Every structure is written in C-alpha cells, then in structure tokens.
Amino acid sequence: MANDALPNAAEAVEEIRRVRQARRYEPEPVPEEVLEQLLDVARWTGSSRNTQPWHFIVVTNKEQLRRISEIRTPINWVADAPLAIAIVLDGANPSSEAYDEGRVTERLLIAARFLGLGGGTAWFGDEAQQAQGKALLGVPEERTARSVVVIGYPTTTVDHRPNPATGGRRSLAEVVSYERLGDGRPDRP
Numbered sequence: 001m002a003n004d005a006l007p008n009a010a011e012a013v014e015e016i017r018r019v020r021q022a023r024r025y026e027p028e029p030v031p032e033e034v035l036e037q038l039l040d041v042a043r044w045t046g047s048s049r050n051t052q053p054w055h056f057i058v059v060t061n062k063e064q065l066r067r068i069s070e071i072r073t074p075i076n077w078v079a080d081a082p083l084a085i086a087i088v089l090d091g092a093n094p095s096s097e098a099y100d101e102g103r104v105t106e107r108l109l110i111a112a113r114f115l116g117l118g119g120g121t122a123w124f125g126d127e128a129q130q131a132q133g134k135a136l137l138g139v140p141e142e143r144t145a146r147s148v149v150v151i152g153y154p155t156t157t158v159d160h161r162p163n164p165a166t167g168g169r170r171s172l173a174e175v176v177s178y179e180r181l182g183d184g185r186p187d188r189p
C-alpha cells in the first residue's frame, strides 16, 4: 500500500530537519492535551519485535525536576523546564532497548516541534548517576533509566552551558558513501 505524500510534505520534512535541542523554556506548563498527544506518540513508537519495553514517567513537580537536574552539571537546565518524561526500559535486552529509547526520544522531539513546542534529551550519566536517577524516580535497580526527554515552549536553542557542544553538522559528502564505505556517488546514466 502506497501512502499519499502529505500535502505539506516539504514543509514537514524541513521541520524535522530543523529539530534542535532546546534547553531553555518559558515558564508556561505544557497543556494536558498536548502531553496526552505526546504520550500517545511515544507509546506507538516501533520497538524490537513490538516488545514495547518502556514505561514513561511524567515529571512536572518542581522539586522532582530540580533533584533530577542535580544528578549531573550538563543537565542542570532541567530544573527550569516545565515537563520531563523519563524513559524507563525493562532491562531485558540492553542493546535493542537503547535503540528503542532513541526512537521514542526522537519522535517526542519531532512531535513537540510540530505542536509548537520544543525539547531536549538529558542523560543522567554513568552507572552511579543512573542509580541516583532510578532512586529519585522509584525505578528498581534491574530496570534501565538513564534519560529524560524535556519538553516546553523554548526561548532559544542556543547551548548556554559553560562547555557547549559544537553546533552545525558535517557535510553530506563527509557522512554519505555509495555502495561501499568511502565510495563517492556513481555516475548516473
């Protein structure tokens, strides 16, 4: 079954390309109906053998956001966000669950942008920091909890941290090969 292209496909694709990590937000809460839509997008994400190895913890309590933000300095901006969704994984199959977690995260970030919001991922860090995150979220040790997806109305996508990640992207020529690694685009007839 072929799908029809969206009437505004070019615009939608450009919007996806422009999804950036936002770390600063307006104080406005995320409306309940928007949150419901986002959670529905999350739960419909594909996963390995449709195992749906996740559980989502909605965090809006200021104190809880602050405690999460204190796990690691590079995520201290979480304290001032209106919403974080912690992704908890079953812990049964770490490598496929890591992939599934990435897919959920990206869908949430794209959906947030389509809905006029923005977001970012915040990783807890090493084993000890993940243990701290799990303890805060009430997640048992044997499960995986290492990140939250933060959502809100962004004021900027500039990385304001003292040690910001470099921006921009490598060129297509640098990251794409044809047929074999390192081979350039074949001549077309």
Ligand SMILES: Cc1cc2nc3c(=O)[nH]c(=O)nc-3n(C[C@H](O)[C@H](O)[C@H](O)COP(=O)(O)O)c2cc1C
Pocket (backbone or CB within 6 Å): 019, 020, 021, 022, 023, 074, 075, 120, 121, 122, 123, 124, 157, 165, 166, 167, 168
């Ligand atoms: C696996 C992963 C972990 C990340 N962890 C953090 C984090 O802990 N704190 C943070 O501020 N940004 C984090 N980021 C966001 C990246 O810094 C960001 O995606 C990258 O710098 C590109 O930014 P841009 O999309 O805004 O250009 C993480 C991204 C990924 C994919």
